[in-house]
Amino acid sequence: MISEPFTTMSHKKFRSIISVILLVCLTSSVKAQISQYRDNLAIGVNGGATFNTMFFSPSIKQHTLQGFCGGITARYISEKYFAMICGLQVELNYSQRGWKEKIEDGTGNTYQRTLNYFEIPFLAHLAFGADNRGVRFFLNAGPQMSFFINDKEEKGGGEWITNYRPNGVIYQYGKAVENKFEYGITGGLGLEVRTGIGSFLIEGRYYYGLSDIYGNSKKDDFSRSGLSVITGKITYLFDLRK
Numbered sequence: 001m002i003s004e005p006f007t008t009m010s011h012k013k014f015r016s017i018i019s020v021i022l023l024v025c026l027t028s029s030v031k032a033q034i035s036q037y038r039d040n041l042a043i044g045v046n047g048g049a050t051f052n053t054m055f056f057s058p059s060i061k062q063h064t065l066q067g068f069c070g071g072i073t074a075r076y077i078s079e080k081y082f083a084m085i086c087g088l089q090v091e092l093n094y095s096q097r098g099w100k101e102k103i104e105d106g107t108g109n110t111y112q113r114t115l116n117y118f119e120i121p122f123l124a125h126l127a128f129g130a131d132n133r134g135v136r137f138f139l140n141a142g143p144q145m146s147f148f149i150n151d152k153e154e155k156g157g158g159e160w161i162t163n164y165r166p167n168g169v170i171y172q173y174g175k176a177v178e179n180k181f182e183y184g185i186t187g188g189l190g191l192e193v194r195t196g197i198g199s200f201l202i203e204g205r206y207y208y209g210l211s212d213i214y215g216n217s218k219k220d221d222f223s224r225s226g227l228s229v230i231t232g233k234i235t236y237l238f239d240l241r242k
Contacts, residue, residue: 038085040077041241042199046070046091048233054099055209057224058169061104065112067096073235075125085127089140095119097227098151105164109157115177115213115227119146121186133194141187144207148180171221177213182227184209198238205231 047070053062071093079086100112121144129136153174162170188205209227216223 036080038077038079038087039241040087040239041075042077042237042239043072043074044198044235044237046073046093046201046233046235048231050096051230051232052097052099053228055224055226055228056099056169056172056222058167058222060099060169060172061102061166063100063102065098065100065114067098067114069093069095069119069231069233071119073237075237077125080131083128085125085129085131085136087125087127089121089123089125091119091121091123093119093121095146095229095231097229103157103165105166107157107159107161107164109155109160109162111156111173112154113172114152114154116149116151117146117182118149119144123186127192129192130194133196136192136194138190138192138201138203139187140190140203140205142185144184144186146182148177148182148213151177175214175221178215179211179213182209182211182213184211184227188231198236201235201237203231203233203235205233207231 047068050067050069052065052067054060071091073089073091075087075089077085077087095117096114097117098113098115101110103109103111121140121142123140123142125138125140127136127138155173162173184207186205186207188203190201190203192199192201207227207229209229212222212225213227214220214222214225216225
């Protein structure tokens with residue numbers, strides 16, 4: 001005969017096991033309802049304009065320098081969590097950056113420097129809206145690395161005179177880019193229209209350079225020479241896997 005204490009303990013243990021199983025099943029069921037698997041791979045092209053300034057220390061007064069950007073885009077959507085569509089996006093772009101000086105010393109001189117880069121942003125892609133055809137709003141954000149290709153220095157305004165530059169900051173003229181590898185963080189907001197022939201996206205994005213194009217030690221001319229880029233772009237994507 002089984003003793004009463006042993007029977008009671010067995011019942012309690014059995015109820016605990018059943019409770020754990022039910023909890024696991026319930027959790028899995030809820031997760032399945034709020035997180036839906038996706039396997040959407042899309043590739044395409046992008047293009048747009050860049051609006052550039054530089055963070056210099058000592059500072060340099062600047063206008064915004066306009067340039068071009070364009071390249072290829074690949075995006076993978078992995079799941080829909082609640083109403084949020086989650087994925088990853090990577091790009092390989094050609095991008096023009098640099099600065100245009102605001103010279104107010106009475107000489108009439110003008111100066112701009114266009115820096116050309118290959119850039120690779122790695123982005124988390126979060127979107128809300130239509131699952132198939134329709135409109136989505138999205139956020140892209142993540143790190144970005146870039147590789148310097150070449151540059152173009154343009155001087156104008158007659159005779160080139162640097163004697164009256166504010167604070168005597170003239171180290172940048174003719175100074176070659178010293179750090180060819182550049183990195184920072186980027187993020188942007190946009191609108192996607194999904195159609196039967198592909199997706200059309202319009203996006204505004206900001207890039208903040210964490211590195212410097214020149215050396216920044218105490219013996220160098222600038223302690224800061226980082227990139228600041230606002231980009232407006234249009235992207236076309238077509239699905240390889242839905």
